[in-house]
Amino acid sequence: MDFEFLASTFVTLVKAVPTTLALFGASVVLGAALAVVLVVMRTAGGPILSAFSRVYVFIFRGSPLLIQMFLIYYGLGQFAVIRDSFAWPVLREPYWCAVLALAFCTAGYQAEIIRGGLQAVPPREIEAARSVGMSGFLLVRRIIAPITLRAMLPAYSTEIILMVKSTALASLVTVWEVTGTAQRLISQTYRTMEVFLVATLIYLVINFIIVRLIALLEHRLSPHLRERPRISGEGRTVTSLETPHD
Amino acid sequence: MSWIDLIGFGPNGRGGLLLWATLMTLSVTAASLAIGAVFGAGVAAAKLSSSRVARVLGDAYTTILRGAPELLVIYLVYFGGSQAVSAVGRLFEYEGFLGLPSFLAGALAVGMISGAYQAEVYRGAFHAIAKGEIEAARSIGMGRVLRFRRIIIPQILRFSLPGLGNVWQLSLKDSALISVTGLAELMRTSQLAAGSTRQYFLFFIVGGILYLVLTTISGQLFAAAERRVAVSFSHGLGRS
Numbered sequence: 001m002d003f004e005f006l007a008s009t010f011v012t013l014v015k016a017v018p019t020t021l022a023l024f025g026a027s028v029v030l031g032a033a034l035a036v037v038l039v040v041m042r043t044a045g046g047p048i049l050s051a052f053s054r055v056y057v058f059i060f061r062g063s064p065l066l067i068q069m070f071l072i073y074y075g076l077g078q079f080a081v082i083r084d085s086f087a088w089p090v091l092r093e094p095y096w097c098a099v100l101a102l103a104f105c106t107a108g109y110q111a112e113i114i115r116g117g118l119q120a121v122p123p124r125e126i127e128a129a130r131s132v133g134m135s136g137f138l139l140v141r142r143i144i145a146p147i148t149l150r151a152m153l154p155a156y157s158t159e160i161i162l163m164v165k166s167t168a169l170a171s172l173v174t175v176w177e178v179t180g181t182a183q184r185l186i187s188q189t190y191r192t193m194e195v196f197l198v199a200t201l202i203y204l205v206i207n208f209i210i211v212r213l214i215a216l217l218e219h220r221l222s223p224h225l226r227e228r229p230r231i232s233g234e235g236r237t238v239t240s241l242e243t244p245h246d
Numbered sequence: 247m248s249w250i251d252l253i254g255f256g257p258n259g260r261g262g263l264l265l266w267a268t269l270m271t272l273s274v275t276a277a278s279l280a281i282g283a284v285f286g287a288g289v290a291a292a293k294l295s296s297s298r299v300a301r302v303l304g305d306a307y308t309t310i311l312r313g314a315p316e317l318l319v320i321y322l323v324y325f326g327g328s329q330a331v332s333a334v335g336r337l338f339e340y341e342g343f344l345g346l347p348s349f350l351a352g353a354l355a356v357g358m359i360s361g362a363y364q365a366e367v368y369r370g371a372f373h374a375i376a377k378g379e380i381e382a383a384r385s386i387g388m389g390r391v392l393r394f395r396r397i398i399i400p401q402i403l404r405f406s407l408p409g410l411g412n413v414w415q416l417s418l419k420d421s422a423l424i425s426v427t428g429l430a431e432l433m434r435t436s437q438l439a440a441g442s443t444r445q446y447f448l449f450f451i452v453g454g455i456l457y458l459v460l461t462t463i464s465g466q467l468f469a470a471a472e473r474r475v476a477v478s479f480s481h482g483l484g485r486s
Contacts, residue, residue, distance in 0.1 A: 067436065067450055068454070074446035075440075076447070161313070165314070168315030168318060169317065183317075183321050190325070190329060192322055192325045
């Protein structure tokens with residue numbers, strides 16, 4: 001193995017990591033905000049808003065992200081109305097088109113995950129809170145939101161990893177993140193395997209750090225669910241918070 | 247020319263091409279599911295094996311193929327495969343670039359990714375088999391091979407159906423990325439039609455709708471298959 005080449009590849013690819021992380025961070029935050037809106041529409045929005053939310057989730061989960069990204073990047077620029085509008089300085093930039101597409105797509109998936117977490121809130125807890133006079137935002141903040149957050153974290157971490165990988169598609173609308181840079185290196189050097197291994201290593205490290213961070217958060221949020229240290233470990237059933245992710 | 251003509255089946259319409267491309271997407275996804283089944287079965291066997299080396303290799307496979315971006319895997323197979331083919335070509339004194347056929351490269355790449363997910367599905371299905379069934383088979387004297395064929399495989403197939411449905415949907419959407427190899431599947435064909443007519447919005451919407459049709463129909467087929475298989479579980483065949 002040519003370690004000199006591996007090292008220089010690593011240096012080149014690491015320079016693209018901030019772009020990947022910027023795409024990831026912006027789209028996850030935007031997507032989460034949108035997902036919360038979608039869930040509120042679905043659960044408390046009346047028939048029309050609820051139907052809209054359902055159709056949104058169906059469309060964005062049922063079609064490939066790439067076609068959504070091209071629709072925003074190439075499709076919207078075709079209309080003079082949009083080219084003349086206030087949004088054009090944003091939609092003209094490949095970076096923002098990629099962020100928007102990633103955010104719209106993940107919002108559909110995240111909305112379903114949040115809804116799943118919401119269903120894990122026991123009605124008794126809400127009744128108990130109401131009986132002591134909590135209602136409205138206080139009820140959401142103190143009872144519903146914490147339980148939902150805790151229940152949705154395992155599925156959420158899976159979605160977050162998918163998002164790290166999805167940022168690779170931004171290279172197809174000329175944003176030079178890690179995968180795009182790797183592709184350029186491959187076509188310049190024809191050393192496919194080495195470049196692939198270095199790029200994959202970078203993604204695995206990013207994924208690993210994010211998974212650990214979420215596991216840490218989950219651990220901190222559930223001290224009351226942890227088992228006490230076992231003395232004789234046989235014959236006890238372990239209850240798990242893990243919810244199946246679709 | 248109105249937009250109906252553009253996506254229709256007339257002389258200037260792209261309707262025929264788009265339908266052909268939809269079939270291409272379907273067949274490349276089916277091929278990748280089949281390739282993935284081979285990879286998945288092998289990797290699941292490695293992960294369940296009693297050999298430490300096999301388990302580590304199996305874990306490495308699923309970690310890498312599920313952690314690396316799909317696009318990167320496609321580049322690896324397409325460029326790497328083409329280099330290998332060219333090297334073989336040079337052995338036979340053919341100087342020049344030989345490309346790996348894009349259908350093969352795409353199906354192989356998506357199949358390798360799908361194999362990593364399928365391995366986890368099969369592993370989960372194996373663990374779902376009641377221990378008592380295997381013990382019962384052993385107690386009446388079934389050998390390893392017979393036990394595998396009569397008890398384990400039929401149940402793994404049934405238990406893994408919901409998981410395979412998810413993998414199929416994932417592969418269907420991953421197959422859009424094969425467009426980078428130039429295969430004329432749905433994504434690539436929409437892109438070419440959009441570029442040559444300058445009607446980007448129209449063709450990406452139409453392409454997206456065709457993908458939605460594919461995911462919806464196949465989702466319903468898998469749901470029907472699951473209902474059918476559920477019948478065999480409802481009679482309480484000695485399971486509690």
